[in-house]
Each structure stands twice: as structure tokens, then as C-alpha cells.
Amino acid sequence: MKYLILLVMVLGGIWWIRQQRPQHTETKKSRQPSGPQTMVTCAQCGVHLPESDAVRGLQGVYCSEAHRQQAQG
């Protein structure tokens, strides 16, 4: 019974480590231009950029915090 608890703890530790790590490789993959990335247009200057890099504003999305402030005053 002691070993069973130990085994569960070890498996739990491995699971926890796996939860922490994959994000590193996934961000690398999603940064590739060929990946299924949703593109959005900056409401201020019209530049196209990945949705994950966009800044969300009240009237749409923007390429940067500066353009969000310009558009919204």
C-alpha cells in the first residue's frame, strides 16, 4: 500500500512537470507562419498580425498599445 501511494505521487509529479513544459514547444510551433494562425487587422493602421500578438480595444484589435491609444484617444 505504501508503494501505491508513492507511485501515485511520482506519476502526479511527472504529470505536473509535463503540464509546465509543453507550452514552450507549442509557442514555437504556433509562431511558424504556416501554422493555423488567425490573422487580424489593426483598426488604426491596417497592418495584418496574428491574433495572439494583437492588442484588444473597445473598437477592434490593434497592432500595438500605442495604436490602441491613438484610436481611442
Ligand SMILES: [Zn+2]
Ligand atoms: Zn497599427
